[in-house]
Amino acid sequence: MQLTGIHHLTAITADAAGNNRFYTETLGLRRVKKTVNQDDTSAYHLFFADGAGTPGTDITFFDWPAARERRGTHSISRTGLRVAEDSLDWWAARLSDKGVTIGKVTMLDGRASLDIEDPEGQRLRLVGAPDPAGQPWDHSPVPTQHQIHGLGPITISVPDLAPTEALLTQVMNMIRLRDYPSPDGQGTVHVFAMGAGGAAAELHVAVQPGLPPAQQGAGGVHHVAFRVPDTAALTDWANRVRTFRLPSSGEVERFYFRSLYFREPGGNLFELATDGPGFDVDEPRETMGQGLSLPPFLEGRRAAIEAGLKPLD
Secondary structure (H helix, E strand, O other), rough: OOOEEEEEEEEEEEOHHHHHHHHHHOOOOOOEEEEEEEEEEEEEEEEOOOOOOOOOOEEEEEEEEOEEOOOOEEEEEEEEEEEEOOOOHHHHHHHHHHOOOOOOOEEEEHHHHHHEEEEOOOOOEEEEEOOOOOOOOOOOOHHHHHHHOOOEEEEEEEEEEHHHHHHHHHHOOOOEEEEEEEOOOOOEEEEOOOOOOHHHHHEEEEOOOOEEEOOOOOOOOOEEEEEEEEEEHHHHHHHHHHHHOOOOOEEEEEEOOOOEEEOHHHHHHEEEEEEEOOHHHOOOOOOOOOOEOHHHHHOOOOOHHHHHOOOOO
C-alpha cells in the first residue's frame, strides 16, 4: 500500500475576500471550487488550484473569524508551491512589487526556494520543482511558464521525531530519505517520501523541541491531505489504521472526494483523500468555482446558507 503524494492542504483565513484576491490575482491560481465547510456551513471553503483542479495542486481555506495563529511546534508550518526552476527570480520581483513579505532566493535541500507570506502571515515556499507539471489556467494573471504547478513539499513541526517517524514509516509506509538544517536555525528537518517521491510527494518533519506549542488561527494550517487513488484504496487504509489502533474519523463522504482523518503523534491533523470524483462532478470544468457549489446533502439548505455568507467577489 502506497500513498501517491500530497492531495491538498487546508488553511485558515479570517478575510475570505482578501484571501480570494491574493491567491487568484497575486499567485495566479484558479479558484476551482467555492463551497462551504461541510461541518460549519457559516464558513466558506475555498479551493485554489491549477487550471484543471488536479489532485495535488489545491490549497484550500476555511473562512473563520479567528485571531492570528501563534506560531510554534505541533503545527503544519510551511506549504511548498512548485514552480519552474528558472521562475524564482521572476516571482521575487513580482511579489516584491506587490508588497508581499518575501525572503531571498536560496538553495534549500538541493532546490531553489523562496519563502513568502500571504497578507495574514500564511507561510509559503515557492520551490523550483515543476515535475509533475500542473495544468495551466488560461485566465491567470501569471504567464504560463511561471504558473504554480502544485503543492509540495509540506513541512510540519514536532518536538520529538521518534513517534511521528514511527507513524509515517510503519503505518503510512513512507520512507525516510535525508536530513537538512532548518532554514530558521531551529532544529533539523527530516525528509519522508511516499509513492514515486519528488517534491510533490514529500513530507518534511522539522524537529523543534525549543519552540512553544502553536495555537491555530488565521494564517495557520488546519490539516494536510495525502493522495489515495480511489475509494477501494481508502477502505484499505481505513482498515490499516484500525489495525494499528489509531483513532480516526472513519471514512467521510466529502462529495468531491472521500476522506479519512487522524492525528499524528505530534498533534497534526492528517487526511487521506481519494483522487476523484473531482471538482467538476457538479459543474462544468470551464466554469467551476464561479458560483456557490453545495454537495447534494446541503442543497436543500441553500437559501439559508447563502444568506449567512459574506460577499466574496
